[in-house]
Amino acid sequence: xxxxxxxxxxxxxxxxxxxxxxxxxxxxxxxxxxxxxxxxxxxxxxxxxxxxxxxxxxxxxxxxxxxxxxxxxxxxxxxxxxxxxxxxxxxxxxxxxxxxxxxxxxxxxxxxxxxxxxxxxxxxxxxxxxxxxxxxxxxxx
Numbered sequence: 001x002x003x004x005x006x007x008x009x010x011x012x013x014x015x016x017x018x019x020x021x022x023x024x025x026x027x028x029x030x031x032x033x034x035x036x037x038x039x040x041x042x043x044x045x046x047x048x049x050x051x052x053x054x055x056x057x058x059x060x061x062x063x064x065x066x067x068x069x070x071x072x073x074x075x076x077x078x079x080x081x082x083x084x085x086x087x088x089x090x091x092x093x094x095x096x097x098x099x100x101x102x103x104x105x106x107x108x109x110x111x112x113x114x115x116x117x118x119x120x121x122x123x124x125x126x127x128x129x130x131x132x133x134x135x136x137x138x139x140x141x
Contacts, residue, residue, distance in 0.1 A: 047100060051123060054097035054105040058121070061095065062109065066116060085110070085119075092119060102127040 061075045071080055071093060078095050085092050094108040108120035 047103070050099040050103070051105065054099045057097045058095075058105055058107045061097075062107070062116075065093065065109070065111070083108075094120075096126070099123060
């Protein structure tokens with residue numbers, strides 16, 4: 001019998017199947033990562049657009065507040081609230097412009113005789129949350 005040398009057809013098939021499986025797994029991982037990145041980008045775009053819409057509304061409300069002599073309870077569909085600030089020894093005005101279901105633009109203003117001051121103009125979380133005293137960790141039998 002003659003001895004044949006070289007690689008047989010069986011080992012080449014195994015390498016080919018392994019290469020196809022690796023390429024399939026890597027392409028699926030790439031697809032999942034791209035899908036997750038797309039969802040994250042859409043959420044970020046929605047948040048930025050919502051923020052600038054709320055900021056524009058807040059600027060319009062501020063312009064309306066500067067123009068009036070007495071402060072109304074609501075302007076442009078937004079409730080206008082007052083708060084006493086001890087440090088300033090005066091009553092200030094604040095309101096919320098909604099950005100999304102769980103975020104709002106909080107605006108806190110102080111009005112003086114001929115000018116105003118912005119005390120706070122920031123995005124806040126308006127979700128309700130519950131305090132959790134700890135984790136349920138298994139400590140043994």
